[in-house]
Amino acid sequence: MDAPLHPAPREHEELEHHPSPRKYVAIAVILAIVTAIEVAIYYIPALFDFIVPLLLAFAVIKFIFVALYFMHLKFDSKVFRRFFLIGIFLALAIFGVVLAIFFLAQNGPAPVLTDR
Amino acid sequence: MAAHEAAVAAHDDHQTSTGLDNTKLAMWAFLGSECLFFGSMISTYLLYRNNVLDGPTPHEIYDIPYTSVSSFVLLMSSLTMVLALNAIQRRDQRALRSWLLATAFLGLCFIGGQIYEFTTFVHEGLTMSTSTFGSSFFVLTGFHGAHVTVGILMLLTLYGLSLAGKLEGPEGARPVEFIGLYWHFVDIVWIVIFTVVYLVPTE
Numbered sequence: 001m002d003a004p005l006h007p008a009p010r011e012h013e014e015l016e017h018h019p020s021p022r023k024y025v026a027i028a029v030i031l032a033i034v035t036a037i038e039v040a041i042y043y044i045p046a047l048f049d050f051i052v053p054l055l056l057a058f059a060v061i062k063f064i065f066v067a068l069y070f071m072h073l074k075f076d077s078k079v080f081r082r083f084f085l086i087g088i089f090l091a092l093a094i095f096g097v098v099l100a101i102f103f104l105a106q107n108g109p110a111p112v113l114t115d116r
Numbered sequence: 117m118a119a120h121e122a123a124v125a126a127h128d129d130h131q132t133s134t135g136l137d138n139t140k141l142a143m144w145a146f147l148g149s150e151c152l153f154f155g156s157m158i159s160t161y162l163l164y165r166n167n168v169l170d171g172p173t174p175h176e177i178y179d180i181p182y183t184s185v186s187s188f189v190l191l192m193s194s195l196t197m198v199l200a201l202n203a204i205q206r207r208d209q210r211a212l213r214s215w216l217l218a219t220a221f222l223g224l225c226f227i228g229g230q231i232y233e234f235t236t237f238v239h240e241g242l243t244m245s246t247s248t249f250g251s252s253f254f255v256l257t258g259f260h261g262a263h264v265t266v267g268i269l270m271l272l273t274l275y276g277l278s279l280a281g282k283l284e285g286p287e288g289a290r291p292v293e294f295i296g297l298y299w300h301f302v303d304i305v306w307i308v309i310f311t312v313v314y315l316v317p318t319e
Binding site for chain 2: 018024027031041042056058062066070077080092094095098102
């Protein structure tokens with residue numbers, strides 16, 4: 001049995017939910033400030049012990065702002081969000097698997113090259 | 117007149133089994149697959165970045181202030197891109213063309229900066245074959261630059277389509293939205309690359 005068909009949303013219906021240009025500019029200012037903070041952290045020796053979690057946290061904040069507001073994931077169907085999250089999850093899984101292969105199977109980050 | 121507009125709107129409606137735009141769904145599936153593409157290259161870079169052999173180390177060769185400006189330029193291009201989408205959603209073709217050109221210009225500035233950076237690195241002794249750090253760095257950032265270049269070509273195509281009057285009508289914003297998604301994705305990837313590749317210190 002065929003699935004029932006529904007009309008795809010029209011452009012003007014989506015526009016009603018999107019932010020105004022003023023809000024887009026405000027988000028861009030936040031992104032610029034966060035980038036400036038990231039660069040400042042890089043030059044502050046006192047924060048060196050915490051630099052990795054701090055930088056990753058700020059990168060995640062920027063990532064989320066762009067995806068939610070500029071890519072409109074906050075306003076669009078959750079199906080689009082899931083498609084994107086699956087990609088991110090699989091990318092992280094690849095990193096985990098590669099890390100495991102290199103460090104557990106070969107005892108180090110460089111591959112062992114052998115003559116045949 | 118009202119009957120004509122209703123007829124045009126009815127013609128532009130398309131039926132889907134999900135109630136979602138199929139092309140947009142395909143675009144998000146493509147972006148999901150791109151996460152895997154860049155994820156695998158970022159993973160490779162992280163594993164090899166300390167393997168410098170006799171070549172320069174990341175700490176010696178990276179110019180953080182310079183790359184910070186490049187990052188800021190690409191970040192602002194996301195703003196101009198979303199303003200281009202907003203313009204066409206308001207049926208303002210002139211503003212659309214201005215924002216598209218601004219986005220393409222910022223993208224070109226980023227690419228110009230990357231070409232200058234690559235040239236400097238090669239002069240300082242880091243090439244694709246210097247070390248696995250060099251290989252993984254150039255492959256990762258080079259592929260990102262290729263994506264930005266493709267994005268610029270698509271933006272200029274949109275500009276031409278707008279000039280030719282082919283982005284008018286109720287569904288004229290769709291191509292701008294899809295190419296905008298691609299552009300924002302390229303920006304998001306750079307957010308990760310800038311932090312993980314340039315700012316996170318090596319051992």
